[in-house]
Structures are given as structure tokens and as C-alpha cells.
Amino acid sequence: MAGDVITAEPPQLFDRLEEQKSDSLLQLIALCDADPRPDKIDVGVGVYRDAAGATPILRAVKAAEKRLWETQETKAYLGSMGDARFTALIRPIVFGDTLAKDDRIVGLQTPGGCGALRLGADLVARANPRARIHVGQPTWPNHGPLIECSGVEMVSYPYYDAAQRIILFDRMMDALGRAEAGDLLLLHGCCHNPTGADLSLDQWREVAALVSRRGLIPYVDLAYQGLGNGLEADAAGTRLVVEAAEQALIAQSCDKNFGVYRERTGNLFVKAGSKRAAEVVFGNLLTLARTMWSMPPDHGAAIARIVLDTPELRADWNAELKEMCARIRTLRARLAGYDERLAYIDGQNGMFSILPLREEQVLALRREKGIYLANSGRFNVVGLSDDNVDRFAAAVVEKLDG
Ligand SMILES: Cc1ncc(COP(=O)(O)O)c(C=O)c1O
Secondary structure, eight states: OTTOOOOSOOOOGGGGSOOOOOOHHHHHHHHHHHOOOTTOEEOOSOSOOOTTSOOOOOHHHHHHHHHHHHHOOOOOOOOTTOOHHHHHHHHHHHHHHHHTTOTTEEEEEESHHHHHHHHHHHHHHHHOTTOEEEEEESOOTTHHHHHHTTTOEEEEEEOEETTTTEEOHHHHHHHHTTOOTTOEEEEEOSSOTTTOOOOOHHHHHHHHHHHHHHTOEEEEEEOOTTSSSOHHHHHHHHHHHHHHOSSEEEEEEOTTTTTOGGGOOEEEEEEOSSHHHHHHHHHHHHHHHHHHTSSOOSHHHHHHHHHHHSHHHHHHHHHHHHHHHHHHHHHHHHHHTTOGGGGGGGGSOSSEEEOOOOHHHHHHIIIIIOEEOOTTSEEEGGGOOTTTHHHHHHHHHHHSOO
16 A cells, blocks of 8 residues: 555565675786786686787787778677678688588577577577587587576586696597487597597597487587687598587687687677578577577677678788787797606697696696695696796696606
8 A cells, every 4th residue: 555664674585695605817817917926927718919928909909900990880780690791701711612612501690609609509499409419528628508597408528637747548448439319529620628629530530420420419629720720630530420420519719819819809600400490590699699689790890790701810810819829839849848757748738738737836836936836736828928938837847746
């Protein structure tokens, strides 16, 4: 009744929320920032750094941004598929010219690799609420949350032993040999994060044969193409499994290879059993995207499109990507040459590697030397600069067990 005095406390909706643990990598950044030592070394953050320790904007990206500013006439909505020309230009980079023509593969722009991974998981959950995905251990820590919040069940398979510094290929194949037809299989296309340990081409062939034999569905996370051994070599494994499989998903990111991290630039590609099925998949991807971000952010995709559509910018981007890749390879070789217990680092790819250190050794490096890496021993190889790589290697070697 009007005029009634409300005495009951309103229910406290947000009191029901559980407090969340803060991200351990963000904590590490804060600790490093607060360290006053001028010679501290930050190898925790996962971004490319040049010889001077900066994460610069690529020349080709700057030039494309200038062109975009000069020529863009509208910011009207594009639609849930994002920039279709951008996706069409990325397609042959991922699949190569032949496979890119396969009309059973559809793709659309997403907010980075994360957006692609999440959208793909939602598609899988919508298509099959009982779907399971096999995920190697260890993996990038965000894979679990991204996949599980779509409701897809995760099953682990052994991938890498940090103490022995080897891929557990036999155990991996053994575990995957027990997967059921229609199960998904998460694979890192290249530059495995966090281990840096990629499958050899022969091992990819074996995985491709298994996928085809057992009717598995590869879900490839291709976040670092071009930063391992070049654009073509880094996509070779992905192409093998996508060719072998009747159905596949590929979450692709441009955030690292164009250095546009915060612009959130990527694509999800899906291979379906037929052209007709692929069209239905595409329609479902559009409606799912509409419920999450409606349309992906445009800027990064527009930049990548201009770079790839402009021969001189494309050539410059290729050259810059090769420089980044060469710098990573040089740092890996330098670390590996330091001590035979670090030799494995040279055979690995991309920005990350795991040092065979126990947590107390990692903490001692932090305390005594101002070296900041994740407690697991994962570090960003390219977080090192020409000035501190020797000091880093010496400090690590001092802590390594026998
Ligand atoms: C293995 C892996 N997949 C996906 C991503 C997501 O990339 P993006 O920043 O494009 O969302 C990352 C980013 O660190 C990654 O390491």
C-alpha cells in the first residue's frame, strides 16, 4: 500500500559473489613495478620486447594507421562478421593457398584469439552440449576458463615434462587413442605457451593420422604464427590436421604477429563436413557473436587489412616479423649456449619457455637478483635485452639443480 514503510533490508545481490583470486601474472607485474632495483629483469609479461626492452608499434602498423585516418570516411556498423576483407586476407596466411579455397571452411573476425576461443567453445556447446575437449598439460592458463565457461567438459592429456624438458609424445598419443569419436582436441599451432615445446612435423603427421582414424575434431589455437620459424613453417602442423580432419576449429590471433595486442584482433575459422554445413555454422557463429560482443572492434582488423592489401606495407610487415622472429631465435641460442642444462631452449619456439626450477629457486631469483618470472618457471625469452641476457643466464645457472 502507498505510504507503507519498508523495513526489510533489500537483498544484497552482490554479497553472494565469491571473492576472486587476482591473476598471478598481474601480481608479478605489480611486484616487479614496485622493485626499486634499477637492474631488475622482467621476464614475466608475455609481450614482445626489442633489444632496448620496448614493445614498439610496428612501422607497417603505424603507416597503416595513418592511411586509415586519412581515408576512413565512416565508422558505421560493419556487422557481426566484422571486416570480411580482413578475414579473407588472413585465410591463406593460415591455411596456404590450396586449403584456403576449401568451401567447407568459414571464418569471421573476433576480438583477438580469446574471442575466437570463446566463440568456438560456444559453438561446440550449442552443437553438442555433451562435447568434451582434450587439453594438453600444461597449457595457457586462460584456456580452461575460456572453454569451461561455455560448458564444454575438459579432459587432460599429458603434454610436457618440465623437469625432463621433453614432450611426452607417447603418453599424449596413448591418452588421445582413448578419445571418443567427436571429441575435440586442443592443439597449440606453434610457439606453445607456456612451454615453447612444439610438435615436430612428423609428430603432427601422427596426430593428423590419429584425428582422421578416430574422428576427432582438432581445435587449433594459432596465436603466434610467424614468431617461431616464419609464417609458413608455423602453420604447417595446423594445415596437416585441418586437412586430415573432417571438421576443425582454428582460433587465430593477429595480436602478437602485428603487435596490436590491445586492439583485440583475430579470427575464428571452422571447417564443417560440407559446404552446406559450413553455411549453417557461419549463421550460428553470427548469432552467437551477436550475444557476446555484437560486432568485433574494428581498428586492429582495419590496420591488418591495410597492411596486407598494400604491397609495400605487407613487405615491411614481413620484414619486421622476420626481425622479431630472428631476435627470439638469437636469444634462445644465446641462453642455450650458456650451459648444457639450458640447451633445450634453442630447440623450442616462440616467446616462452619453462626453466626447470623449483618454486623456492624462482623466489630466490626474485629476492636476490630482482629477476621476475612466474612461479612455475615459465619466462618470456624475449623479455630479455642484450644488456641483461648474460646476467640472467648466470643467475639461473647458479640456481639449477645438478
Ligand atoms: C596460447 C594463447 N592463445 C591465445 C591467446 C590470446 O590472444 P589474444 O591476445 O589475441 O586474445 C594468447 C595470449 O596470450 C595465448 O598465449
